Amino acid sequence: MRNVYVAGIGMTRFAKQPDRSMKDLTSEAVTAALKDANKAVPDVQAAYFANAVAGSITGQEMLAGQFLLRPLGFGEMPVYNVENACASASTAFHLAWQSVATGVCDVVLAVGAEKMTHADKGVSFAAIGGSIDTDNVPDDLPTGRSFLMDMYARAALDYMERAGATREDLARVVAKNQRHGMLNPVAQYGSELTLDEILQAREIVRPFTLPMCSPISDGAAAAVLVGEGLVSDPDSQVQVLASAARTAPVDTEDSVTSLASRAAYEMAGVGPADLDLVEVHDAAASAELLIYEQLGLAKPGAGPDLIRSGETGLGGRRPVNTSGGLLARGHPIGATGLAQIFEVVLQLRGGAGRRQVDGARLALTQNAGGWHGMDNVASVVHIYGRASR
Numbered sequence: 001m002r003n004v005y006v007a008g009i010g011m012t013r014f015a016k017q018p019d020r021s022m023k024d025l026t027s028e029a030v031t032a033a034l035k036d037a038n039k040a041v042p043d044v045q046a047a048y049f050a051n052a053v054a055g056s057i058t059g060q061e062m063l064a065g066q067f068l069l070r071p072l073g074f075g076e077m078p079v080y081n082v083e084n085a086c087a088s089a090s091t092a093f094h095l096a097w098q099s100v101a102t103g104v105c106d107v108v109l110a111v112g113a114e115k116m117t118h119a120d121k122g123v124s125f126a127a128i129g130g131s132i133d134t135d136n137v138p139d140d141l142p143t144g145r146s147f148l149m150d151m152y153a154r155a156a157l158d159y160m161e162r163a164g165a166t167r168e169d170l171a172r173v174v175a176k177n178q179r180h181g182m183l184n185p186v187a188q189y190g191s192e193l194t195l196d197e198i199l200q201a202r203e204i205v206r207p208f209t210l211p212m213c214s215p216i217s218d219g220a221a222a223a224v225l226v227g228e229g230l231v232s233d234p235d236s237q238v239q240v241l242a243s244a245a246r247t248a249p250v251d252t253e254d255s256v257t258s259l260a261s262r263a264a265y266e267m268a269g270v271g272p273a274d275l276d277l278v279e280v281h282d283a284a285a286s287a288e289l290l291i292y293e294q295l296g297l298a299k300p301g302a303g304p305d306l307i308r309s310g311e312t313g314l315g316g317r318r319p320v321n322t323s324g325g326l327l328a329r330g331h332p333i334g335a336t337g338l339a340q341i342f343e344v345v346l347q348l349r350g351g352a353g354r355r356q357v358d359g360a361r362l363a364l365t366q367n368a369g370g371w372h373g374m375d376n377v378a379s380v381v382h383i384y385g386r387a388s389r
Contacts, residue, residue, distance in 0.1 A: 001101045004240045006384070007226045008037025011342045013186045014219035014330030016117045022054060022220075026068045026113045029220035029335075033109070037224035038232040041073040044224070045105040048080045048096045050088035050112035051334040052369075057115055068113065083334075085369030086283065088112060089221065090245075090337025090380035096225045097243045097382075106227045112339075113220035114332035148371060149213050149284065153205045155374045156286035160207065163289070165304040167207050170285040171198040172307045174211045174327055177282065180314060181324025183355040184343075188217055188330030212285040217330035221338035223345070237387035238348045241362075242267035245380045248372060256379040257294040257366055264364070264381040265296075272296035275318055275383075276360040277347055279340035281368040281376075282325040291366060292320070295381075314355055322347065322355050337367035337380065348386045361386045 010032025012025050034040065049065025060067065065079040084091040089112030096110040159165060175198060181190030193211065201209040231237045244263035248256040265271055272295055280295070282288040289303035297318065298306040306312060312320040323329045323343035326336060344363035346352045363384045370377030 003228050004100045006238045007231045008033040008224035009342045009345050011221040012219045014188045014217045017218040025220040029222040033222035044109045047109040048092035050082045050092035052088045086333050087367050087369035087378040088334045090367035094243045094245045108225045111222040112335035114334035116216045151371050152284040163301045169304045171195040173285040173288045174198045176313045177325040177328045181328025187324040189328045214283045214326035214331040217332040219332040221335045238345045241385050242383040248377050260379040260381040261295045268383040277357045277363050278320045279365045340365040
C-alpha cells in the first residue's frame with residue numbers, strides 16, 4: 001500500500017438553503033476542491049459520490065453522482081455512488097483512499113452532497129427514518145420530528161444512568177460546539193449560549209432540548225486524494241495515516257465506533273493520547289460524550305468528566321469538534337463526513353483562522369450512521385497527519 005494525501009478540499013456553507021439545487025451545491029464544493037488541489041477535471045481518474053436521501057427528497061436515485069457531476073465536465077471515467085446513511089461521505093472518502101492506496105488510481109475525487117430541506121418537514125423526517133431496519137419500525141412513531149432522536153434519547157438516558165452524566169453535561173457539549181461554530185464561517189449555527197438557555201429551550205424528547213439535536217441542513221463537501229509526489233504544494237500536504245470502516249457486530253457488545261477506532265489506531269501506529277484534535281459524530285449532544293469513551297479519549301464512564309474539564313474546547317488539551325460539530329456546523333447527512341475532513345485538513349495546514357489549534361499535527365475524524373438497538377450501524381474513522389510530523 002502506498003501513501004495517500006489530501007491534495008484539495010472544498011465545502012459550501014451548511015444551512016437550510018431551499019433555493020439552491022444539489023447540482024449547485026455539488027459544483028461549488030467540487031470546484032473549490034479541484035482549485036485547492038491545483039487539478040482539473042481531466043486529471044481525476046475516478047469519483048466517489050456520497051448521498052443518503054436524494055431519492056426520498058428530490059426523487060433523484062440510481063445515478064445521482066453521474067448526473068450531478070456531469071455539468072462540471074465529468075464523463076468517461078467511473079463515478080461510484082455511495083450510500084451508507086450518515087456515514088456516506090466518510091465511506092466515499094474511505095473507498096477513494098483505497099483506490100489510491102492500492103495504486104488503482106493516482107487522483108480521485110470524493111464528494112458528498114445533500115438537500116434535506118423540504119416544504120413538508122414530514123418528508124425530511126421520513127427520509128431520515130430509512131436509516132433503521134424497516135422491518136422493525138417502532139409501533140408508536142412520533143410526529144413533528146425525526147424518530148431517530150427518540151432512539152438517541154433512549155441511549156442517552158441509559159448512558160446518563162451508567163456514567164452519571166446530567167442534562168447540564170449535555171448542555172455543556174452544546175455550548176462548546178455552538179461557541180466553536182461561531183468561529184466557522186461555513187457553519188449553520190454558532191452563538192454564545194448559556195447552559196440555562198440550552199436547558200430551557202423547547203423540549204424535543206427527554207432528555208433533549210432543541211439545541212441538543214442536530215438540525216436539518218443542505219450542503220456539500222469534497223476532497224481530492226492523490227498518491228505520493230502528486231501534491232503540488234508541499235506545505236499543504238496532509239497524509240491519510242489510517243482509514244477504517246466497520247459495521248456493527250451482530251452478536252457482541254462491542255460498539256461499532258470502538259471497532260473502527262481500534263483498527264485505525266493500529267494502522268496509523270498511534271493512540272488517542274497522540275491526537276491534537278478530533279471531529280466526532282455528535283448527532284445528539286449525548287453522542288459526543290459516549291464517543292469520547294469509544295475513541296479512548298476518556299475511560300469508560302468518564303465522558304462527563306472530560307466535558308466538565310474543558311479539555312475538549314478550543315484552548316484545551318485536545319479540542320473536539322472545532323468546526324462546531326453536527327450540532328452547530330450542521331448535518332446534511334450525505335456530506336457530513338467530508339465536512340469533518342475539510343475541518344481537520346484546514347487545521348493541519350494551519351489555516352483555520354480564529355479556531356486554529358496551535359501546533360496541530362495529528363487529527364482524527366469519526367463519522368457514524370444508521371441505528372439498531374442502542375448503537376449506530378456503520379462507523380468510519382480516519383487519522384491524518386501533517387507531512388512534516
